[in-house]
Amino acid sequence: MSPAARTPAARASSSGRRRRALARTPPRRPAPAVPRHYLLLKGAETVPLPWFADLARGLEQIVSQRAIMCLSGNAGVGKTFALDTVLAARPRPARRARLVRLVPRPAPTPLSLRSDLADALNLEARLKDPGAFDAALREVLAARDHLLVVDESQRLDGTCFEYLRYLFDDPHARLAIVLVVGERGQAVLRRQKMLASRTGVSLQVPLLTPADVAEVIPRFHPLWREADRDALSRLDARWCHGNFRRWAQATHHALRLLQHASAHRELAPHPLLEDVLDATLQPHEDL
Structure with missing residues (x-):
């Protein structure tokens, strides 16, 4: 019998079976993409810091033990970027785990x-019946x-x-939480x-410590x-204070100045760059 010749009841029954099958078999979610640098900074490189290895080992441990990890740090130090970087490599046994990302609403x-x-796991959101969900x-x-x-x-x-x-x-949940x-x-x-x-x-x-800045920032961006x-040390002491996000901002503004400069001078001590950073980067809370 052709689809056009089916009765409305038969078509409705077939449609219901398809919907139930989709609810039982959620579509595969894509693997996490390579993380993007702040401000989509062109030319920026991912520089693995020593604590990235601690993060990878921690993920492996909590997945195997079904435990909880608390990852903390100041805003802009690179928590989420590092987590995305490590998860993109998916260390064992975390590679076998289904990744679920949540950013709670206010x-x-x-x-x-x-x-x-429900959205993250592609589940039917039967929220009117919390027990069933x-x-x-x-x-x-x-x-x-x-x-x-x-x-x-x-926020929780x-x-x-x-x-x-x-x-x-x-007791049956196979769940680890970060x-x-x-x-x-x-x-x-x-x-x-x-x-x-x-x-x-x-x-x-x-x-980043001052020693980290001297080692990491030249690898972070060709600029x-x-x-x-000494120039990197002055930039860090005055504006960036070991904060990766602020280094990305400083690099962004330095590149913008270079595009309009008539000559490519050394940027770090340049008064114009200092004026721009003073005007655009808010004072650091440690100052």
Whole structure:
């Protein structure tokens, strides 16, 4: 019988079966892309820092032990970029885990967290019946290893952390969690007593030291490859303060000045660059 000759009831039944099949078999999500540099900075290179290896080992540990990692650091030090870089390589056994990324909306609730998880896992969002949704979600989490990365997790309140604990403590769940927070967000995590006994790895991302700046920044961008070490030290002391995001901003503005300069002079001590950075980079909180 041709599709056109089917009765409406038969067509509706066939359509329902297709929808149920799609709900049971979520489409494969693409692998994480190579992370992009801040401001899409042209010519920037990814420079693996020593703590990248600690991050890779930590991911391997929490996936194998089904534990929680707390990744903290000041804004702009490169937490998310480093995590994306390491996840793109997918160390074993994290390579086998299904990656789930969440960025909670402002003032999240368990209901919004359910909705975000439904979108991330391609689940049918039966949010009108939280019990049915939770049962389906727990079934998915039990089917294979999952690595749940929650960026800006300091936005979560106590009820959201309790919901994560509920999922994490399911004896059948194959779930590891990475909680990424800013420096001031550590206080939020410390108030969550449920995390203390479940955290397998706690890693704080450091700022670049002056020695790191001299070693890393010339490898970060060709603009600084031949720069004088003292010039890099002055830039870092006055504006960047070991913060990778601020170095990307300074590089962006230096390149912009070069495009309009009549001669390519050494940029670091150039008064024009200092004026531009003074006007565009906000004073660092440590100053």
